[in-house]
Amino acid sequence: MHDLRALRADPAAFDAALARRGEAPVAATIVRLDEDRRAAVTTLQEKQARRKSLSKEIGALRRTGADSAGLEAEGGRLRAEIEGLEILVRELDAEIRDALVTLPNRLDGGVPDGADETANVVVREVGERRNFAFAPREHYALGEALGLMDFETAAKLSGTRFVVLRGALARMERALGQFMLDLHVQEHGYTETAVPVLVNEAAMFGTDKLPKFADQSFRTEDGRWLIPTAEVPLTASVAGEILPASALPRRLVALSACFRSEAGAAGRDTRGMLRQHQFQKVEMVSITGAEDSDAEHERMTRCAETVLERLGIPYRRMLLCAGDTGFGAARTYDLEAWLPGQQAWREISSCSTTRDFQARRMNARYRPGTDAAPEFVHTLNGSGLAVGRTLIAVMENYQNADGSITVPQALRSYMNGLAVVSAR
The missing domain is CATH 1.10.287.40 (Serine-tRNA synthetase, tRNA binding domain)
Structure with missing residues (x-):
């Protein structure tokens, strides 16, 4: 607002x-x-x-x-x-x-002009892209050949844009979520939070998902909404409150199922797990005072980058241009992982500051001093990371010539020491 x-x-x-x-x-x-x-x-x-x-x-x-x-x-x-x-x-x-x-947030002055993603700016690229001695395959070809990724059964159960994972790939998806949570809680100071995946209209409106994105979310018959991201319940948890300055910054993280209708995505990424109706994501949210939000945006983005660095996934940070910055964001950094099977960079995290845009919609404030008048908080959100897309990145970057997948060192303790995922 x-x-x-x-x-x-x-x-x-x-x-x-x-x-x-x-x-x-x-x-x-x-x-x-x-x-x-x-x-x-x-x-x-x-x-x-x-x-x-x-x-x-x-x-x-x-x-x-x-x-x-x-x-x-x-x-x-x-x-x-x-x-x-x-x-x-x-x-x-x-x-x-x-x-x-219905009006989008005002952009930060440093956001570059441009109509679409072609005008986004590469801030930096990190990691060496692996030179394969064979033609790398895409994740769905690897997963199906291993017998651990089943789109046919998922379509029978739920329709398109769903997947069934089995065995070591199911465990790797779970391991990735746990690894991310542990990193953000133990090293980055976030408070782990378990949130509802069904929220009311006020929570969706306050986090700028309504009315703009109603067609991109699923609604139940009793008027609740399936969350498109845990940003919604995490951020809306401070709606209507006046927080003391001593409570800021408030840093929250959650691993949750997320649901998106993918309206307007017909024909895009129809193969594989890149664009699903249901997926797992680790979401970071920060509630800060106005004077700290820019530094917090950099900090949050670094937290997401650390996940990719620990996993050894090449990535690049993108500063989104005006035409590609989301409705509620004042400035957004996307992290794009290198997918050798596609020979392409694909978004794996989006970290945004909304300044006081969401806070005004949900009347979330803080008191800078004992006798000071309340001011609107600033809210920030970032993927830390999208779990399914991280699974894709691991599979494609760690694939072997025989179709097996080496387990990154950072995940092995979460997978009972398993070093290689092979056919079941």
Whole structure:
């Protein structure tokens, strides 16, 4: 949600910020609605004051037996006018809110211009890409040949974009999640949190998933939503609160199932596990004060990078351009892992700062000092990492000529010492 006062103070700058995302100017419309609302509120307050005064005058006349019919008639007219103004104020409030909630966050000044991912900027590349003595295969070819990755059975059970993992690959997926959680908790200071995967509409709205992304999420018949990421319950856990400054930064991490309808993804990544309706992800969330959020963004991104470094997966950090930055983000770093089977870089983590955009939607604040007025917190979120995509990266980077997969050293203690995944 945007700060209406900031918009009112500099509507031209607001429209210029939206233009970077390809949005049409809206400031004049919102300012007009706000002016109409403030005028209606002023008139409403004047009439309420007159009605209160009138009530005293009528009471005084009645006590003396004087005729109060004229004043009572005026009171009746005021009552009707007040009711009409209250309705008008509520309608204008709703119009302003509806206009604001559909607008994306303002971008950080350092975000590069550009319409799509082709304008994203490589910040750095880390790790050596392996030179294979054979033609590396994609993960699904490896998994199916091993008999440990079954898309046919998953389609029979659930339809497309699902997978059944068996044996050592199922265990490796579990090992990856546990390894990531342990790293973030024990070395990075996050608090492990188990969260519901069903949330209410307020949680989805507060974390900017509604109304913009309703078609990309699954909704149950009782009105709850399956989470697209644990960012939703982790971030929304501070909704409506005023936190003491001593409670910040609050760093939370969760491993959860995530669910996405993949609306608009027809024909994209139809083979394999890259784009699934259900997947596991380790999600990091930080709640900070305004002055710390930029440093926290760098810190969070480094936490995600550390996972890839410990696993020995080549990756690169990308600074997303204006046209590729997500709706709620002010700035985003994507981490892309090298997949030798595809001979391509693919996103494996996205780390974003939303500044106070989400906090305004869910009224999450903190008190900088004992006597200070509350201020909105800043919220950040990042994948640490997407577990299924990390499994893909491990399989493709650690594959052997005979189709087996070497287990990265960092995972072996989580897999009872297993060194190689081979056909079951």
